[in-house]
Amino acid sequence: MSALVILTAAHCLKYYDNRLQAKLPSKFQVIAGDHDQLENEGTEQVRNVTHLFLHEDYDSETNQNDIALMILSSPLVFNRYVQPIDYPKSPTEFSGMGIVSGWGRQIDDDKAPAVRTLQRVSVPIVPKKDCKLMYKNMGRSLQVTELMMCAGSAGKDSCPGKSTTQ
Secondary structure, X not given: OOXXXXXXXXXXXXEEOOEEOOOOHHHOEEEXXXXXXXXXXXXXXXXXXXXXXXXXXXXXXXXXXXXXXXXXXXXXXXXOOOOXXXXXXXXXXXXXXXXXXEOOOOOOOOOOOOOOEOEEEEEEEEOHHHHHHXXXXXXXXOOOOOOOOEEOEOOEOOOOOOOOOO
């Protein structure tokens, strides 16, 4: 969002060691500009988090309002490796393609290791009516609301591992 504010998913901040940690920003750190988690490439910028703000209506059961802000201890320096993302300034009906990136597992197996280098995949934005029907047909209880966006296709999504905000 800015050099001092990181937009992320509330579910990424809510639980840490299975305890509610939203009020403990000291438990979190932001590493921007990283590509290979095992190498110091000289592009990384490490910042402590001073404040966390989960959406006041975040519901971990339904994922409604799954959004949070992290306030950093000092601003990031934007360069070739660290850039803010563009985001809509008003409600938008999304279409086309989106990008999911992260270091999560590439298969849906809790025992599978996370990957070493940052991964990214282009995913289609799925219309809400189609998304609702897919969840219903799979017997999933997740309610897709008007405040949500659906994206992904067979074998291409963020669900097997960690998603990330850019």
